[in-house]
Amino acid sequence: MNASLEHDREFQTVIGLEVHVQLKTKTKLFCRCETTFGAAPNTQVCPTCLGLPGALPVMNQRAIELAIRTGLAINCSIPPITKWDRKQYFYPDLPKGYQISQFDMPICADGYLEIADPLSGDRLCRVGIIRAHLEEDAGKSMHDEAAGSGDSRIDLNRCGTPLLEIVTEPDMRSSAQAKAFLTELKLLLTHLDVSDCEMQEGSLRVDANVNLRIDVDGKWVATPIVEIKNMNSFRAVERAIDYEVNRQYLAWEETGATIDDNPKTTRGWDDQRELTFPQREKEASADYRYFPDPDLLPVRIPPEQVDQAREMLGELPAEVRTRLQTQYGIKAYDADVIVNQGPAMIAYFETAAQKSGDGKRTSSWLLQDVMRTMKERDVTIQDFAVSAQSLGDLLGRVATGALDNARARDVFARMLEQPGTVEETIAALGIKSVDSSELETLCRELLDANPQIVADIRGGKQQAIGSLVGQAKKRNPNASPQTVREILLRLVAE
Amino acid sequence: MYVSVDQTIPLDSARDLIRLQAAGQLTAVQIASASLESIQQSQASINAYTHVASESALAQAADIDRRRAAGQPLGLLAGVPVAVKDVLCTQDMPTTCASRMLQGFRPPYDATVVEKLRTADAVIVGKTNMDEFAMGASTENSAFGLTRNPWNLAYTPGGSSGGAAATVAAGSVPLSLGTDTGGSIRQPAAFCGITGMKPTYGRVSRYGLVAFASSLDQVGPMAWTVQDTALLMQAIGGYEPRDSTSLDVAHEDYVAAANAPAVKGMRIGVLRDAIEHDGLDDETRQAVNRAIEIYRDAGATIVDVSLAHSRYGVPTYYVIAPCEASSNLSRYDGAHYGYRSSSSEAAQSLMAMYCRSRDEGFGPEVKRRIMVGTYALSIGYFDAYYVKALKARRLIRQDYDAAFTDVDLLLGPVTPSPAFRLGEKVDDPIQMYLCDLYTVGANLAGIPAISIPAGQSRDELPIGIQLQAAPLHEASLLRAAAFFQTQTDYHTQRPSR
Numbered sequence: 001m002n003a004s005l006e007h008d009r010e011f012q013t014v015i016g017l018e019v020h021v022q023l024k025t026k027t028k029l030f031c032r033c034e035t036t037f038g039a040a041p042n043t044q045v046c047p048t049c050l051g052l053p054g055a056l057p058v059m060n061q062r063a064i065e066l067a068i069r070t071g072l073a074i075n076c077s078i079p080p081i082t083k084w085d086r087k088q089y090f091y092p093d094l095p096k097g098y099q100i101s102q103f104d105m106p107i108c109a110d111g112y113l114e115i116a117d118p119l120s121g122d123r124l125c126r127v128g129i130i131r132a133h134l135e136e137d138a139g140k141s142m143h144d145e146a147a148g149s150g151d152s153r154i155d156l157n158r159c160g161t162p163l164l165e166i167v168t169e170p171d172m173r174s175s176a177q178a179k180a181f182l183t184e185l186k187l188l189l190t191h192l193d194v195s196d197c198e199m200q201e202g203s204l205r206v207d208a209n210v211n212l213r214i215d216v217d218g219k220w221v222a223t224p225i226v227e228i229k230n231m232n233s234f235r236a237v238e239r240a241i242d243y244e245v246n247r248q249y250l251a252w253e254e255t256g257a258t259i260d261d262n263p264k265t266t267r268g269w270d271d272q273r274e275l276t277f278p279q280r281e282k283e284a285s286a287d288y289r290y291f292p293d294p295d296l297l298p299v300r301i302p303p304e305q306v307d308q309a310r311e312m313l314g315e316l317p318a319e320v321r322t323r324l325q326t327q328y329g330i331k332a333y334d335a336d337v338i339v340n341q342g343p344a345m346i347a348y349f350e351t352a353a354q355k356s357g358d359g360k361r362t363s364s365w366l367l368q369d370v371m372r373t374m375k376e377r378d379v380t381i382q383d384f385a386v387s388a389q390s391l392g393d394l395l396g397r398v399a400t401g402a403l404d405n406a407r408a409r410d411v412f413a414r415m416l417e418q419p420g421t422v423e424e425t426i427a428a429l430g431i432k433s434v435d436s437s438e439l440e441t442l443c444r445e446l447l448d449a450n451p452q453i454v455a456d457i458r459g460g461k462q463q464a465i466g467s468l469v470g471q472a473k474k475r476n477p478n479a480s481p482q483t484v485r486e487i488l489l490r491l492v493a494e
Numbered sequence: 495m496y497v498s499v500d501q502t503i504p505l506d507s508a509r510d511l512i513r514l515q516a517a518g519q520l521t522a523v524q525i526a527s528a529s530l531e532s533i534q535q536s537q538a539s540i541n542a543y544t545h546v547a548s549e550s551a552l553a554q555a556a557d558i559d560r561r562r563a564a565g566q567p568l569g570l571l572a573g574v575p576v577a578v579k580d581v582l583c584t585q586d587m588p589t590t591c592a593s594r595m596l597q598g599f600r601p602p603y604d605a606t607v608v609e610k611l612r613t614a615d616a617v618i619v620g621k622t623n624m625d626e627f628a629m630g631a632s633t634e635n636s637a638f639g640l641t642r643n644p645w646n647l648a649y650t651p652g653g654s655s656g657g658a659a660a661t662v663a664a665g666s667v668p669l670s671l672g673t674d675t676g677g678s679i680r681q682p683a684a685f686c687g688i689t690g691m692k693p694t695y696g697r698v699s700r701y702g703l704v705a706f707a708s709s710l711d712q713v714g715p716m717a718w719t720v721q722d723t724a725l726l727m728q729a730i731g732g733y734e735p736r737d738s739t740s741l742d743v744a745h746e747d748y749v750a751a752a753n754a755p756a757v758k759g760m761r762i763g764v765l766r767d768a769i770e771h772d773g774l775d776d777e778t779r780q781a782v783n784r785a786i787e788i789y790r791d792a793g794a795t796i797v798d799v800s801l802a803h804s805r806y807g808v809p810t811y812y813v814i815a816p817c818e819a820s821s822n823l824s825r826y827d828g829a830h831y832g833y834r835s836s837s838s839e840a841a842q843s844l845m846a847m848y849c850r851s852r853d854e855g856f857g858p859e860v861k862r863r864i865m866v867g868t869y870a871l872s873i874g875y876f877d878a879y880y881v882k883a884l885k886a887r888r889l890i891r892q893d894y895d896a897a898f899t900d901v902d903l904l905l906g907p908v909t910p911s912p913a914f915r916l917g918e919k920v921d922d923p924i925q926m927y928l929c930d931l932y933t934v935g936a937n938l939a940g941i942p943a944i945s946i947p948a949g950q951s952r953d954e955l956p957i958g959i960q961l962q963a964a965p966l967h968e969a970s971l972l973r974a975a976a977f978f979q980t981q982t983d984y985h986t987q988r989p990s991r
Contacts, residue, residue, distance in 0.1 A: 052601060052602070052603075053591070053596065053704040053705075054605060054701065054702040054704045054705065055701075058736060058738050059738065088821060088871075090848055092827075092829045092830075092844070095825060097821075097824025097825050097827060098824055154829075287872055289876075291817065291821070291871055291880060294708035294709040294739075295705075295708050295738060296738050297738055297739070
């Protein structure tokens with residue numbers, strides 16, 4: 001419930017999202033033009049995506065495969081047959097005057113994605129997914145406002161790029177949930193390598209459908225649904241929804257208009273002015289005159305193909321998160337961070353953790369030392385100077401006490417600058433590892449030599465141990481203070 | 495009006511032209527020159543062409559002669575002049591579809607069938623006139639003037655491949671490429687006294703064929719004889735990866751089939767309902783009946799066949815075709831290529847630009863069909879019209895499937911009458927649509943069909959008959975049609991000069 005202090009009545013926010021994801025195929029959905037971002041205008045085109053007279057579409061099989069992969073990951077059912085329909089409307093960025101899409105037999109249906117409820121943290125909430133279907137993208141129009149010429153320029157490079165349109169149930173109840181959904185979806189889709197999901201590059205686009213259910217003296221009253229467009233980041237989605245929720249409440253207070261009075265309207269998000277503004281009023285519902293595309297054949301999806309795709313999914317991010325916690329004993333927060341960084345980071349962590357035998361320590365180093373360095377140097381984990389094996393080796397030595405934690409940091413720092421194995425670097429720095437029996441001996445000696453301190457410790461003054469630790473370090477600079485302390489305390493207790 | 499320029503250059507026989515070139519008695523340049531001269535002499539009165547490609551044709555012919563002299567291998571149609579219906583994309587010539595909307599339009603690519611013609615070393619002499627965007631049965635719906643029937647200039651050559659049929663009948667070329675969506679090869683072939691075949695849907699690539707009705711359109715050959723028809727079919731048929739509706743089946747030897755005329759032992763189904771239909775002209779009926787006897791005498795078994803849903807053919811076609819056309823023609827909006835209105839009104843808004851450009855660019859028949867198709871696909875009417883038509887189509891197909899379990903071929907009329915006068919039906923669209931009565935079935939069912947000359951009316955206008963076969967059974971059609979031409983000489987008759 002969003003019972004805000006500013007609003008008199010209790011109300012519920014109802015959010016559904018339409019997400020368009022550009023699939024990572026080499027070529028377009030119905031022709032073999034490339035889909036690389038950023039080419040000069042109208043250079044990645046051919047008769048088919050230009051909609052020239054006589055041109056014909058030929059389906060890209062890989063797009064079907066990626067759609068199935070995605071559908072399975074979001075728990076959708078994949079039908080045995082799917083087909084292509086023409087969605088017809090006129091606009092200059094749509095050269096054929098129709099978009100090849102899917103109407104009543106989409107390739108994926110009835111799925112869900114579970115997200116961590118941002119409010120309660122650990123509780124999972126399920127966002128239903130009504131359907132996901134394939135369609136070709138339109139081109140881009142740029143309106144040339146310069147010198148009041150009023151011309152529009154059309155770039156058809158993007159025209160024909162494969163999109164997967166994912167439509168959720170209106171299950172989200174807050175802007176935070178919407179953002180969490182998008183974040184998880186992006187993580188999942190990048191993990192599966194089906195899309196880059198970069199809103200800045202247009203490989204992920206979001207429209208939000210928002211309305212409120214207001215409690216009016218025990219009865220729910222629904223405000224008209226507003227479709228919000230033109231949000232260019234997840235943050236913008238969050239802010240746009242927050243703005244719109246407030247606007248709708250105030251609008252309802254003023255006009256009393258409900259969902260029965262108005263058809264769905266469209267508003268654009270203005271990131272600069274931080275508000276939504278009305279866009280071109282759509283006709284009550286545009287008639288797209290859908291019919292099956294006679295230039296394309298229906299697509300049979302045999303169950304074997306679906307089974308095989310399911311097998312090849314591998315571990316999904318949610319599963320990895322859980323497993324890292326149970327397998328390596330790390331905290332949920334740490335597991336989250338690692339998984340959010342992507343498959344390469346997960347692999348790095350696991351290699352290092354297995355080598356070191358100390359998941360917690362590895363995670364801690366990863367989240368601090370490694371990621372801080374990555375940020376400072378603007379490098380990816382794939383290009384990181386210290387390999388997972390090396391880090392694992394290093395941390396393993398710390399875990400056994402053979403290497404002091406602080407010393408380990410020195411080794412790490414040097415390895416960032418000069419390539420070398422852990423062994424080589426330790427030697428180069430003149431660090432000698434101290435084996436545990438040597439430390440035991442040293443500790444016993446110190447205890448024997450300082451009976452007063454032993455008595456103090458036994459009497460309750462734990463801090464007296466500090467001086468013994470200091471002495472130990474003087475005697476052997478390579479001794480890890482933490483390990484020495486542990487050994488001393490253990491010996492005192494005996 | 496038959497324009498034969500030089501008796502020693504048989505522009506009515508591709509086979510002879512090939513033989514004579516091989517024998518060194520004719521050059522491709524001689525042939526091309528004769529063809530172009532015949533075109534030039536008849537163009538004013540017949541207007542079969544929207545574009546005559548004199549320069550490129552002669553250059554192509556010269557190149558063929560040079561390569562022949564150098565002993566290089568040559569294609570199947572080397573040196574043979576071929577006319578191409580202006581609905582097919584040609585890179586080096588305009589492709590207008592006889593519409594103001596595409597006046598002067600030059601596509602940046604060749605249709606697959608055009609590529610194949612070039613590979614076969616055919617000499618493309620020009621683009622032929624047609625009903626605009628292939629919508630029509632008389633070639634009166636062209637934005638570039640009508641085409642006249644060489645047998646009688648007051649009559650239509652038929653449509654929409656009227657120009658392609660007329661130029662063969664006028665004696666200018668032995669071969670032309672037409673297209674058939676509801677009868678647009680077979681009906682003009684019948685009106686012009688030549689042979690015309692619509693292949694099985696998917697036999698010939700549609701890549702580069704400007705779409706009218708995607709599930710019905712097919713490119714096909716037109717010539718005087720079955721042998722020449724088969725030769726052109728050989729050159730243009732085959733699987734095409736760029737056309738998703740192309741059939742990946744073994745390439746047939748159409749020429750061999752045409753060279754093995756036979757009907758003995760064949761079961762031929764006679765379309766009794768069609769023949770007894772009271773809309774069928776008497777002389778046409780007689781021609782069909784004569785054909786039945788010819789086949790019976792030759793040892794074919796004749797049975798009566800009824801296609802139960804044939805009366806729904808025209809209404810079904812005239813829902814499905816306009817629906818697909820309304821969608822296929824949406825791309826002509828003035829924005830990207832083709833005609834854009836230069837009126838001041840058009841400059842005021844995007845919608846105005848679309849409306850003015852399409853209103854000015856399209857002719858009335860095209861607009862009529864776009865409106866019908868848009869209506870039939872719209873909410874509230876989609877189920878009652880489009881979906882219903884698809885169901886009727888399935889029933890029509892099933893009628894044919896059932897018939898072909900019993901017979902090898904179906905025999906019947908191809909048009910309700912010989913050619914009609916120019917202007918007679920152009921103001922009555924429904925009357926015009928009813929011309930397609932006997933031809934639409936083959937398009938709806940996707941089966942192959944051929945129209946062959948089978949008589950002449952007392953007005954000396956040609957009469958054709960039609961054979962239809964099961965999908966992929968072109969060989970049966972060609973054998974039986976070729977046989978008919980061994981027993982008759984209608985295909986050798988020519989319009990008077």
